[in-house]
Amino acid sequence: MTTTCFTRPAFTSRVVPVIVLTDPAHAVPLAHALLEGGIDVMEITLRSDAALASIEAVAKAVPQMHTGAGTVTRVAEVQRVIDAGATFALSPGCTDALVEAVKGAKLPFIPGVMTPGEVMHRREQGFSLMKLFPAQQAGGMGMLKALGAPIPDVKFCPTGGVSPDNLKDFLKLPNVAMAGGSWLTPADALARGDWALITRLAREATALANAF
Numbered sequence: 001m002t003t004t005c006f007t008r009p010a011f012t013s014r015v016v017p018v019i020v021l022t023d024p025a026h027a028v029p030l031a032h033a034l035l036e037g038g039i040d041v042m043e044i045t046l047r048s049d050a051a052l053a054s055i056e057a058v059a060k061a062v063p064q065m066h067t068g069a070g071t072v073t074r075v076a077e078v079q080r081v082i083d084a085g086a087t088f089a090l091s092p093g094c095t096d097a098l099v100e101a102v103k104g105a106k107l108p109f110i111p112g113v114m115t116p117g118e119v120m121h122r123r124e125q126g127f128s129l130m131k132l133f134p135a136q137q138a139g140g141m142g143m144l145k146a147l148g149a150p151i152p153d154v155k156f157c158p159t160g161g162v163s164p165d166n167l168k169d170f171l172k173l174p175n176v177a178m179a180g181g182s183w184l185t186p187a188d189a190l191a192r193g194d195w196a197l198i199t200r201l202a203r204e205a206t207a208l209a210n211a212f
C-alpha cells in the first residue's frame with residue numbers, strides 16, 4: 001500500500017461535523033463551540049456562498065481547528081479552498097482529474113467512494129482513507145464489513161445517515177477511522193447562534209467516540 005502525505009489529514013477527532021454555513025460570521029464562534037466539545041475538525045461544505053469566507057475566517061482566527069473543505073467536486077475548487085486556508089478537503093465522489101489537482105497542490109484529501117471498484121481505484125492512486133458516501137444508502141455497516149474482508153488496508157469515514165444512535169457502532173468497525181454527519185450543526189441552531197447546544201452535541205459525540 002502506498003501511504004503519502006495527501007492521504008490523511010492531521011486532526012484527532014473521530015467525529016467530523018459536516019457543516020453548511022450561510023453566514024461567515026457564524027464560522028468562528030462555531031469553531032470555538034466545537035473545540036469546547038472536543039472536536040478539532042470542521043468539514044465546511046462548498047454548498048453556500050458563505051463557504052469560502054467561512055473557511056478563511058476559521059483558518060485565520062482558530063489555528064488549532066483543522067479546517068477542511070467539503071463537497072469539493074470540481075478541479076477549479078481545489079486552489080480556491082487552499083487560498084481560503086483549508087488544510088484538507090473531502091469529496092462526495094471522486095474523479096481522476098480531482099486526484100491530479102489535489103496531488104499537484106499537495107492538499108490532504110479524503111476521496112468519496114461508494115463501490116469496491118472505486119475503493120480499489122483510489123487505493124491504486126495512493127489513498128488509504130476514503131469517505132464512504134452516502135454511507136447508509138451504500139449499505140451502511142454491512143457494506144463496511146463487506147469491504148473490510150477483501151480490502152482490509154483501507155479505512156473509511158462513513159458519512160450520510162450517521163447519527164448519535166449509530167455512531168458508536170460505526171466507530172467500532174475496524175475499518176472505520178472516523179464518521180461524519182450534519183447532526184452536530186443543525187441549521188436552526190446556527191441561525192440563532194446557539195453555540196451552547198452545538199458544544200453539547202459535540203461533547204455527546206466525543207463521549208460516544210471515546211467510550212471504547
Ligand code: 3PG
Pocket residue numbers: 018133134159160161162180181182183
Ligand atoms: C452530506 O453530505 O450532507 C452528509 O453526508 C451529511 O449527511 P447527514 O445529514 O445524513 O449527516
